[in-house]
Amino acid sequence: MRTTLASILLAASIPVFAQLGVVDPWVRATVPGQGATGAFMQLRSKQDVRVVAARSAVAGVVELHEMKMEGGVMKMKPIKELAVPGGAAVDLKPGGYHVMLMDLKKQVKEGDEIPITLVVEAADGKRTEVAVTARARPVAADGHAH
Amino acid sequence: MRTDRRSALLSLLGLAAAAGCDGRGSIAGSKHKFNAIDVSGGGWGSDFRLRDPDGRVRTLAEFFGKVVVVFFGFTQCPDICPTTLLRYKNVMRQLGGDSDRLQVLFITIDPERDTALVLKEYVANFDASFIALRGSPEETAVVARAFRASYEKVEGQTPTSYTMNHSTFAYAFDKGGHARLLIPHNLEAAQVTEDLRYLIQT
Numbered sequence: 001m002r003t004t005l006a007s008i009l010l011a012a013s014i015p016v017f018a019q020l021g022v023v024d025p026w027v028r029a030t031v032p033g034q035g036a037t038g039a040f041m042q043l044r045s046k047q048d049v050r051v052v053a054a055r056s057a058v059a060g061v062v063e064l065h066e067m068k069m070e071g072g073v074m075k076m077k078p079i080k081e082l083a084v085p086g087g088a089a090v091d092l093k094p095g096g097y098h099v100m101l102m103d104l105k106k107q108v109k110e111g112d113e114i115p116i117t118l119v120v121e122a123a124d125g126k127r128t129e130v131a132v133t134a135r136a137r138p139v140a141a142d143g144h145a146h
Numbered sequence: 147m148r149t150d151r152r153s154a155l156l157s158l159l160g161l162a163a164a165a166g167c168d169g170r171g172s173i174a175g176s177k178h179k180f181n182a183i184d185v186s187g188g189g190w191g192s193d194f195r196l197r198d199p200d201g202r203v204r205t206l207a208e209f210f211g212k213v214v215v216v217f218f219g220f221t222q223c224p225d226i227c228p229t230t231l232l233r234y235k236n237v238m239r240q241l242g243g244d245s246d247r248l249q250v251l252f253i254t255i256d257p258e259r260d261t262a263l264v265l266k267e268y269v270a271n272f273d274a275s276f277i278a279l280r281g282s283p284e285e286t287a288v289v290a291r292a293f294r295a296s297y298e299k300v301e302g303q304t305p306t307s308y309t310m311n312h313s314t315f316a317y318a319f320d321k322g323g324h325a326r327l328l329i330p331h332n333l334e335a336a337q338v339t340e341d342l343r344y345l346i347q348t
Contacts, residue, residue, distance in 0.1 A: 028228060031221070031267035035259055035306060038224025061307040067225045072330065073296060074226045075311045094225045102222075102307035139271035140232055143225075 020045050020084065020120050025134035027101065028141055029110045037108055038065075039099040039116055039134050040143065043082075043090045051082040052127070053119040060103030062116070067096060076100075081121075094143030112136040178344060181337035182318065182327040190325035191216065191293035191317060196253060196279035196286075199266035204251075204279060210323050212249045213345045217316035218295045220256035221268045226314055226331060231272040234316075236335035237342060238273055247321075247346045250276045255297040255312050257286055293317060320345050 025041035036059075043051065054062045063078040082097060084090045092098050099116060101108075108114060118130040178184075193206045206214060215234060219227035231252065238245045252269050254260040257280050260268075265278035281289060290297060297312035318327035318341070327341060 028224060031264055031271065033261060033264040034221050034268065036222035036224070036309075061303050063303075065224075065309075069314070069331070072315055073311060073313045074223075074331075076223075076225070076309045077300065094229050098224050100224060100309070102302065103304055139268065140228065140235060142232055143229060 019047075020049055020051075020118065020130050022118070022130060022132050023089075025116070025132045026137050026141070027108055027112075027114050027134045028143075029112070029136040029139045030104065030108045031139060032107050034107070035104050036100065036102040037104065038094075039101060039114070040092045040094065041099075041132065041134065043084045043092065044088070045084045045086055047086040048123050049084050049086075050121045051084065051118050052080070052121045054099050055117045055119070056099075056101055056115060058105055058108065058114055059101035060105065061100075063100045063102070065098050065100040067094075067098070108136050110136050110138050178348075180327055180341045180344070181333055182329040182341050184326070185328050186324070186326050188325055190328075191289070193323075194253075194279075194281075194289045194292065196281045196289060197262070198277050198279060199262040201262070204277065206319065206323055209249045209319075211321050212247050213321060213342055214249045214251060214319040214323075215316050215329070215342070216251045216253060216293070216319070217314075218253050218255050218290060218293070218297065218312055220254055220310050220312070221260050221264055222256065223310070228272075230314070230316065230331060231269065231276070233333075233335045233338065234276070235272045237339045238275070240335060240339040241343060241346070244343060244346050246275075248342055251279055252276060253279045253281075253286070253289060255286060255290065255295075256310055257281060257283055259306070318342060318345060 021044040023042040027039040028037045030037050056062050064082050065076050066079045067076050114134045116132045116134055119127055120130055121127050195203055195205055198204050217230060234250045265280060269276040269278045295313045297310055300309050300311060302308040314331035316329040320326045329338060
């Protein structure tokens with residue numbers, strides 16, 4: 001597994017507790033005219049944190065989504081926040097959570113590096129931003145293989 | 147009675163209420179044990195008239211002689227739809243020499259955003275032989291009903307950022323155009339290949 005540990009920025013007050021590791025971030029490439037796609041990654045944190053928002057310059061609307069299967073029906077819904085318990089790893093992968101990039105401003109081509117900012121809130125309410133660069137995999141990428 | 151049990155199961159599945167069903171096994175009465183759900187004789191989605199990305203009207207009848215797999219989805223689906231298309235790409239590879247006797251059809255449930263151009267490019271990324279089909283919103287609803295497939299629009303923050311919930315079964319028709327299998331989304335490609343090879347070779 002290729003590991004790009006994109007740990008925090010937000011210079012001035014880097015609170016150690018808010019460190020969020022982002023492993024293997026990727027997005028699914030799109031075809032021309034396709035308005036949305038998903039971003040996937042693994043999140044790890046030493047302390048309990050919550051991802052409370054996401055932004056990207058390539059999309060007009062960015063949401064955290066959860067996909068659930070209910071009796072053979074795929075249901076997708078935005079979630080307000082995603083908890084990353086301290087010491088645990090939370091997977092954003094097909095069949096579960098993803099960052100949904102909607103109202104795309106341009107086609108996402110294979111190999112493109114897509115900037116995504118995750119807004120992370122620590123237990124004490126302090127917020128930091130984590131910059132993630134997600135590489136675009138082919139439209140037909142296998143979401144389960146690394 | 148066999149028929150009663152079968153229709154009871156079919157109506158259950160028809161309501162997409164297959165929760166709790168492990169999605170495997172066959173209905174009493176079928177000789178062959180499939181990995182997918184045997185719906186032989188159920189009369190599902192007998193036919194449709196939808197357009198391919200080139201504007202041609204396509205029907206199930208024109209594929210007689212081939213095994214046909216139909217499923218519903220939309221290109222802005224980040225998750226289940228590409229995973230399903232990828233599974234059938236792998237099935238095609240596993241079928242080897244028999245792959246030209248399988249036709250995969252992807253019916254969009256989001257004709258509003260899935261233009262012909264988007265659909266054509268999208269499915270071509272998985273396999274050149276796959277055909278995307280599109281109808282008006284009304285035509286789509288009629289076809290989905292015939293397949294007992296369900297879908298609903300979930301409004302988003304902007305008029306174009308909505309998403310779709312939808313049922314995820316694929317439907318397999320034999321070479322004579324008879325509905326035979328309801329394929330759950332979580333069957334492995336190898337299990338699907340095994341079932342489809344049986345339909346191709348019998």
